[in-house]
Amino acid sequence: MTTAGAARRAAGWAAPERAVAALVAPLLAAGALAAVGWVPWAELLAARTVTIFAGLAALAAAAAGGRASASGRRGLAAAWVAGALALAAGAAALATRIEGEVDAGLDEDGPSWRIAHAGLAAVAPALKVLEVPATRPSGKIRLLVDGREVVAEAGEPVAVGRGRRLVVRDVLIAPALSVERARGEVEGSALVKLDPGRREWFTAGTLPHRFYVTVPEPAGTALAAPRSLHVRVQRGKLRVHEGDLAAGSEARFEGITLRLEKEGAPWARIELRSAPDARAIAFAVLAVAAAFVVARRARGLRGADA
Amino acid sequence: MSSAPPERAAPAPRTAAVRRWARRVAPALVGAVVFAATAALLDPALRVERPGALEAGDDAAVRETLGQYQRIYEDFFASGGGPAMLDAFPATKELKHFVFRDVGFLRDAGMVQVQDLAATTVVAVRRRSAGVVEADVYEEWNQMLQTVGDRKPVTAPKGFGQGFRYTLRRDGSGWRVVGWDLADLPAPERDGRRLW
Numbered sequence: 099m100t101t102a103g104a105a106r107r108a109a110g111w112a113a114p115e116r117a118v119a120a121l122v123a124p125l126l127a128a129g130a131l132a133a134v135g136w137v138p139w140a141e142l143l144a145a146r147t148v149t150i151f152a153g154l155a156a157l158a159a160a161a162a163g164g165r166a167s168a169s170g171r172r173g174l175a176a177a178w179v180a181g182a183l184a185l186a187a188g189a190a191a192l193a194t195r196i197e198g199e200v201d202a203g204l205d206e207d208g209p210s211w212r213i214a215h216a217g218l219a220a221v222a223p224a225l226k227v228l229e230v231p232a233t234r235p236s237g238k239i240r241l242l243v244d245g246r247e248v249v250a251e252a253g254e255p256v257a258v259g260r261g262r263r264l265v266v267r268d269v270l271i272a273p274a275l276s277v278e279r280a281r282g283e284v285e286g287s288a289l290v291k292l293d294p295g296r297r298e299w300f301t302a303g304t305l306p307h308r309f310y311v312t313v314p315e316p317a318g319t320a321l322a323a324p325r326s327l328h329v330r331v332q333r334g335k336l337r338v339h340e341g342d343l344a345a346g347s348e349a350r351f352e353g354i355t356l357r358l359e360k361e362g363a364p365w366a367r368i369e370l371r372s373a374p375d376a377r378a379i380a381f382a383v384l385a386v387a388a389a390f391v392v393a394r395r396a397r398g399l400r401g402a403d404a
Numbered sequence: 405m406s407s408a409p410p411e412r413a414a415p416a417p418r419t420a421a422v423r424r425w426a427r428r429v430a431p432a433l434v435g436a437v438v439f440a441a442t443a444a445l446l447d448p449a450l451r452v453e454r455p456g457a458l459e460a461g462d463d464a465a466v467r468e469t470l471g472q473y474q475r476i477y478e479d480f481f482a483s484g485g486g487p488a489m490l491d492a493f494p495a496t497k498e499l500k501h502f503v504f505r506d507v508g509f510l511r512d513a514g515m516v517q518v519q520d521l522a523a524t525t526v527v528a529v530r531r532r533s534a535g536v537v538e539a540d541v542y543e544e545w546n547q548m549l550q551t552v553g554d555r556k557p558v559t560a561p562k563g564f565g566q567g568f569r570y571t572l573r574r575d576g577s578g579w580r581v582v583g584w585d586l587a588d589l590p591a592p593e594r595d596g597r598r599l600w
């Protein structure tokens with residue numbers, strides 16, 4: 099084989115059309131595995147590899163479009179460019195995709211997000227709760243999101259830019275609990291953000307105990323501190339205390355005092371999601387359909403010429 | 405004197421078809437290999453796994469790990485925090501730390517807690533995700549407090565039964581307990597007999 103032939107062959111192997119196939123095929127295979135449940139969708143969409151492959155496929159498709167245009171095949175070039183744009187939009191959506199939630203107290207600075215999934219370039223917004231409604235579960239809540247004031251209705255998604263949406267899931271009162279040792283040293287004192295009806299636990303300072311607390315479901319619609327909590331204290335395998343604890347009272351066990359204050363403080367559970375843009379999805383579907391039709395027509399014409 | 409290069413024979417139709425097929429499939433195969441390598445490097449959590457049941461042998465291995473966990477747990481308390489079995493205790497550093505915090509709390513109060521596992525019933529072992537299982541266990545314990553020095557009883561022996569849910573993760577050396585929680589499990593039926 100001559101050097102020119104080898105170069106031609108190498109160039110053929112490195113052609114952008116082949117690169118697109120090499121990059122898109124594993125994405126389709128991964129999607130098929132997710133569809134049959136062998137790979138979790140959420141983890142697949144959050145994978146950096148998927149974003150990188152989609153981005154590179156967009157570049158390769160754009161290069162293929164350029165090649166088709168240079169050889170005078172304008173229809174094919176347009177289809178490649180449309181495909182490139184669809185892939186680029188997909189890569190961008192994956193890179194900025196984010197899912198998580200935050201339990202933010204009223205006026206609390208920099209509450210920390212629990213991020214479930216985040217793309218390569220995803221950033222959770224800086225958030226502060228400015229005002230909560232006097233009733234729950236409905237009502238308006240005033241938020242500061244990335245320095246911009248946003249008014250959200252509980253349960254309704256609100257757009258906060260970059261394709262992200264916030265949903266205020268609930269507004270509640272966090273009970274104020276404190277834990278003291280026998281000699282009066284305070285081991286911990288905190289507003290505990292708890293889901294009503296769920297048994298949740300926390301620890302305090304260097305104590306080995308787990309404090310299991312259940313907040314009863316709020317009785318009315320008024321936003322008010324719970325009148326009592328159900329408390330169970332566990333030290334390893336051993337239950338060392340269990341009972342209801344009324345607001346303003348305390349429980350004693352193993353030289354420890356657990357106190358529930360009369361007042362609590364409001365907090366909100368807020369969910370963050372990246373909402374796929376319906377127009378971008380429609381465009382991607384149309385672009386892929388157009389590319390398919392053009393490719394079929396081009397192949398048909400080539401067959402007729404032969 | 406020169407001679408014309410010999411003409412290459414045209415490939416047989418079957419060979420040509422194989423070559424065409426290889427040309428079409430090769431990019432996808434290369435892409436799949438590069439994708440798998442990149443994912444292993446950048447997204448180690450991304451794994452292909454058949455959903456559903458535990459892998460063969462996992463159930464027995466998890467039960468064995470839980471048995472070892474309980475035996476060494478008992479030993480830590482009975483010895484007042486003797487670290488001899490620390491490395492063999494199949495739990496995370498955080499859990500080990502909490503056990504020793506518990507033993508230390510008792511020691512500061514001048515006490516040792518003797519607790520014996522009367523019976524343990526593994527109710528269920530479930531796969532939660534790749535390399536992570538959850539085990540529901542009903543445990544029946546007898547326990548008493550003694551003074552540190554002379555081991556005189558501070559409390560009368562007392563028994564209790566309680567359900568626990570353990571989370572175990574598989575690592576290079578086998579299964580390891582990474583967390584536990586209370587579980588509201590019914591006491592196993594034993595014809596009305598109690599072991600505690």
